[in-house]
Amino acid sequence: MFDSGTVLIALIAVVITLVVVRYIKARRPVPNYPPGPVGLPIVGSLPQFLGREDYHRYFMELGEKYGSVCSYMFGHQSFVLVNGIDSIKEALVTRGNDIADRPENYVVTLYNPHQLGLFDARFNDIWFNQRHFAHKTLRGFGFGKTSFESKIMEEVEFLIKNFKATQQKPTDIRNFITNCVSNIICSITFGKRYNHFEDPEFLKAMTCLRDWFTTTSSLMLQLGHVYPIIRPLLWKQARDVKNATGSLEKFLLGEIAKKEEKLDTISEPGDFVESYLLELKKDTEGKFKKLYLKHDIMDIFAAGTETTSTTLTWSVLYMMVHPEVQRKVQKELDQVVGREKLPSWANKSDLPYTEATLLEIQRLSSLVPVVPHATLKPTTLGGYNLPAKCDVWLNLWSIHHDPKLYPDPEKFDPNRFLTEDGQVKKQESFMPFGAGRRVCMGESLAKLELFLFFSAMLHQFSFSVPEGTVAPSLEGDLGITIMPKPFEVVITERS
Secondary structure (H helix, E strand, C coil), X not given: CCCHHHHHHHHHHHHHHHHHHHHHHHHCCCCCCCCCCCCECCCECHHHHHCCCCHHHHHHHHHHHHCCEEEEEECCEEXXXXXCHHHXXXXXXXXXXXXXXXXXCXXXXXXXXXXXXXXXXXXXXXXXXXXXXXXXXXXXXXXXXXXXXXXXXXXXXXXXXXXXXXXXXXXXXXXXXXXXXXXXHHHHXXXXXXXXXXXXXXXXXXXXXXXXHHHHCCHHHHHHHHCHHHHHHHHXXXXXXXXXXXXXXXXXXXXXXXXXXXXXXXXXXXXXXXXXXXXXXXXXXXXXXXXXXXXXXXXXXXXXXXXXHHHHHHHHHHHHHCHHHHHHHHHHHHHHCCCCCCCCHHHHHHCHHHHHHHHHHXXXXXXXXXXXXXXXXXXXXXXXXXXXXXXXXXEHHHHHCCCCCCCCCCCCCHXXXXXXXXXXXXXXXXXXXXXXXXXXXXXXXXHHHXXXXXXXXXXXXXXXXXXXXXXXXXXXXXXXXEECCCCCEEEEXXX
């Protein structure tokens, strides 16, 4: 008979063998799978990842070592990382129908259990119908069209008014910008604008939105995705996400309820919510539901506010740190627009340096560095085999910081977006809004907003580092987006 010690050793050996076999199988789920670091059973290559705050740079380093399409083990889960313009275009365009899904993610299930809406949604008929309706309806209300310029300029003028009230003293401008951009989204979705600093519901919604982005970016929750066994220990982080989501949903559902109360009196919709509710009323196929509407509005509200406002905040920061570029933009604005009126979209073609500066800000900040996708079926990428339901992370940051495409990529140089004769150069490798089936639906609106806000801010004001302080860091805080670290700026009105 075997003694207890021998049995224990045998059991341990069996467990270790099973763990190793499972790890090897997870690391190479199909033949000819992309190469990557070997890692260790249970933890994979997680220790190296946890030591890096700039995971987009780390992913680029892995691409340089293992190839533009490589793999990486988080715990016992394998992910495919894609770097570089050629491989990312192959994933988004050539293999766009195969790699159009979104991965399952524990954090997403905390605020969106069924993965509905326009961004986190799985690639299925529900998503397709919602996106098609949203795109058609939003375009109908001027989403991204020059006819929408007057609504944007209303918020631009409000921002100018607030900047004038705070000039000559160190100011954190982030909330000013966020509230103005969010009001533009509200005008499309709810058909109304809010008083930025007097409407308590709107102010609370803005606070909830910031809390939502902070809580959903928790690294500990991402570990909960990799290791389900630790999720009970993350109850506080999970509670914070659910609370922030609940508060934001309360605001959005409240606005939807107001529309429902007067729906019978509406013959012609005046905003997105009214259009959706009227479509829901006559729907007989189950394509439209209030649950879908809630998540659609959540995505439009959050994504439409965060990305544009963060880019504009980066723009102020870059102008502070690079006053020589700021002066050159202002000189061009004065020569083309003059001092008597604000820049308009019609001036854009005559303001190449201003546009090039904005493009360079978007390139360097790359505020959405990595975009998660997943395969819908077995496919190939970069000559390697990928199984169905394979998580594929596209590192857009690697394109915008590729020295072959952008020499000396960390240098801030708007001239890289200009031709020799001073016109704006179209860069195939510039894709801050993504590409393919999941391309950002708000791209045209974002371009309109960014140009009008940025040109107006530089036309009316100069931005400088507070006296007695050092220039703020251009290294951002990484969450769902790369946000500037908190900073204060001195705003001076131009004569």
